[in-house]
Amino acid sequence: MPVVFPWEKRELEKIAAEIGVKLHFKPLQAFIDRNGVCAITLYRWEIQGFCPFFDKASKRCSIHDDKPLACRMYPLLIEMPSGNLMASGKCDWIKQQGPRFIRQLSTKPETIPEVFPAEFEAAKKAFIEFTTINSFIERHGLQPINVNKLNNCNEVFDIDDYMARFD
Template sequence: MPIVFPWEKRELEKIAAEMNIKLGFKPSQAFIDEDGACVVTLYKWIIQGFCPFFNRASRHCMIHEDKPLACKMYPLLVELPSGKLMASGKCDWIKQHGPKLMEHLSTRPELIPELFPNEFEAAKRVFIEFMTINSFIERHGLRPMDVSKLSECASVYDIDEYMARSE
């Protein structure tokens, strides 16, 4: 289940509607402000089986240019909030090159941007977006909340919408 930012979720939903594809998302992280407004910062994209945008006949992504950062950075993974960069052991390319590659990269992490230039740039963007959101949350005194309680909120905003109305 990839993690996507709210603006990515909305873009995916728009593309899916045009292609008559049904998508599912679940809030993954949320905060509450002093007035009781709830703010969703991240969503889990619920994918059962193949990605709905994966064309199994051609074995290509149908939205390659518009795919979310989680997909653009794969096989790299960013652990949030630490920012630790990892490579997915589920990736076929990583499996083929195996533990020797991982060992080499662990001793020479500066090679990661050379081996995975586009993926590394996407991972950096994820980390920067996440840190920008966290900085905003800290400055505005938002408190973490249990996403299962969002239905109890008087109002729920996506973080980018909340940020736009707050500044």
């Protein structure tokens, strides 16, 4: 279940609508300002079974150029907010490489960009987006709010729409 930014969620919903697919997302992280206005920063994309954009015949992603950063960076994972980068042990390709390869990645993390160049670039972009959002949140004094309490907010925005109000 990938984690996506709000603008990625909207793009996925647009593509899904064009092909008649329904997607399910749940807010994962949100913040509230002193006026009771909430901003959702991350969504969890809830996928039942196969990704609806996975073409079973070709065994490829049908939206490869438009897929979210979480998918582009896989099998790399970013631990937030620390920014620690790791490789997923659930990835079939990594499993096939064996324990020696996994030890190499953990003992020599500087090899990750060489082994996974495109994925590393996507991870960098996701980290930059995340830190940019967090910097804005800190500057504007927003506080975390439980996503199950968003109905208590005076208004709810996606973080990019919330941030645009300050431009």
